[in-house]
Amino acid sequence: MSLIHLVVLALVQGITEFLPISSSAHLILAPGVLGVTDQGPLIDVMAHAGSLVAVLVYFHRDIAEVTTGKLALLTGKVTPGGRLALLVAISMPPVFIVAGGLYVFDLAGVLRSPAVIAASTLVFALPLWLADKYGPQVKTTETLSYRDAALIGVAQLFALVPGASRSGVTMTAGRALGLKRSESARFSMLMAIPVIAAFGLVSGIQLARSGSAGGAGLTDGLVVAGLSFLAAWLAIAALMKLVDRVGFLPFVLYRLALGGGLVVLLVLEV
Numbered sequence: 176m177s178l179i180h181l182v183v184l185a186l187v188q189g190i191t192e193f194l195p196i197s198s199s200a201h202l203i204l205a206p207g208v209l210g211v212t213d214q215g216p217l218i219d220v221m222a223h224a225g226s227l228v229a230v231l232v233y234f235h236r237d238i239a240e241v242t243t244g245k246l247a248l249l250t251g252k253v254t255p256g257g258r259l260a261l262l263v264a265i266s267m268p269p270v271f272i273v274a275g276g277l278y279v280f281d282l283a284g285v286l287r288s289p290a291v292i293a294a295s296t297l298v299f300a301l302p303l304w305l306a307d308k309y310g311p312q313v314k315t316t317e318t319l320s321y322r323d324a325a326l327i328g329v330a331q332l333f334a335l336v337p338g339a340s341r342s343g344v345t346m347t348a349g350r351a352l353g354l355k356r357s358e359s360a361r362f363s364m365l366m367a368i369p370v371i372a373a374f375g376l377v378s379g380i381q382l383a384r385s386g387s388a389g390g391a392g393l394t395d396g397l398v399v400a401g402l403s404f405l406a407a408w409l410a411i412a413a414l415m416k417l418v419d420r421v422g423f424l425p426f427v428l429y430r431l432a433l434g435g436g437l438v439v440l441l442v443l444e445v
Contacts, residue, residue, distance in 0.1 A: 178398075181218070185399040188222035189406025192371075193230065193364055194414060195303060195343030195426045196433070200292045204437075220378045221396035225403025227371045230364050232404075233411045237365060255317060259365070265321055266328030266366055271373065273332055278377065287337055289441055295338030297434035300427045303347045307423040310350040315358045323352045331366065338434075341370065346423065356418045364411060 187205050191198035202219075231238055237259070244256025253261075277283045314323075330348035334341030342363050349359030 181395055181398050182402060184218060185222055185225065185402035186406045188399075189226055189229065189403040189408075190410045192223075192226040192403075192407055193342050193367065193411050195340050195346050195423060196429055197292075197296060197338050197340035197343065198226075200296060200338040200340075200433075204289070204292065217382060217396050218399050220375055220382060221400040222403045223371055223375050223378070225400040225405075226407040227368065227375065228400075229404045229407035230368060230371075230411060233408055233415075234361070234365060237361075238368075241365075259316055262316065262319060262321065262324040262362070263365055263369070265324045266331065267369055269328050270331045270334065270370065274335060274373075277335065283335075286335070289437060291336065292338035293434050293437035293441060295336045296430050296437065299333065299339045299343055299347070300430035300434065302351075303343055303423050303430075304427040306347045306350040307356070307427075311353045312355040314353040315355060316362050319352075319354065319358075319362065323354075326352060327362070327366070331370075340430075341367065343426070343430075350423075356422060357415055360414055360418050 184202070184205055187201045188198055191201045202222075237256075240254075240256030241260045241263075242256070244254045244258070245260050247254045248257045248260070274283075327345055327348040330344045331341060333339045333344040342360075345363040345366055346359045349362055350356065354362065
């Protein structure tokens with residue numbers, strides 16, 4: 176795979192992972208746009224690894240607070256960090272259970288089609304706009320209830336459909352439940368940590384079992400990881416600084432443009 180392909184794939188992964196525009200949709204479509212068959216399992220793993228490190232670095236204070244909070248939970252004391260850890264943990268079971276079922280029964284690939292991506296990109300744009308426009312901005316992660324966290328976790332199930340966007344559906348749910356815009360984005364990104372880590376673990380096991388990196392070498396993987404980290408960190412920083420001022424409308428408009436463009440391409444191919 177050429178350097179330009181590696182750079183584009185890394186930037187696509189890094190930029191889109193935490194924005195509500197679906198990284199999976201872009202990564203599924205990218206090989207076709209670049210004229211390559213597939214980026215290979217090693218590139219997927221390293222791209223997600225770079226994104227994971229970016230969110231860990233950006234939210235290092237939250238991570239430290241959660242870590243100490245978990246230790247305090249062992250003594251029966253619920254600190255703000257421990258409560259945040261519980262909120263994230265409560266949101267995880269639905270997506271892990273359903274994603275595990277899709278993996279075991281090898282059903283995940285059924286949804287990876289341009290038609291599904293186009294439809295979900297368009298369909299999930301409207302709830303994001305409605306929740307952001309009409310959802311109250313009264314809650315923070317400190318006042319988010321365990322029930323709210325569970326509901327956001329249920330909403331995360333839609334992220335298993337390529338094009339829906341994991342960050343998009345969780346931010347939509349957060350805004351609908353009254354989270355402030357930046358707090359909705361923050362909680363969504365903290366939820367991303369165990370999801371990306373689980374994806375990386377499963378993909379890494381598959382890579383080890385297959386013994387094939389899809390034609391990519393370790394140097395290629397490190398380039399992708401580094402660029403993905405940089406792009407993801409910049410995307411997170413930009414989102415957290417701008418979302419309270421501009422809201423989610425720019426992402427809604429982007430989704431509508433992307434989905435509409437995909438529909439046009441699908442119609443032209445018929």
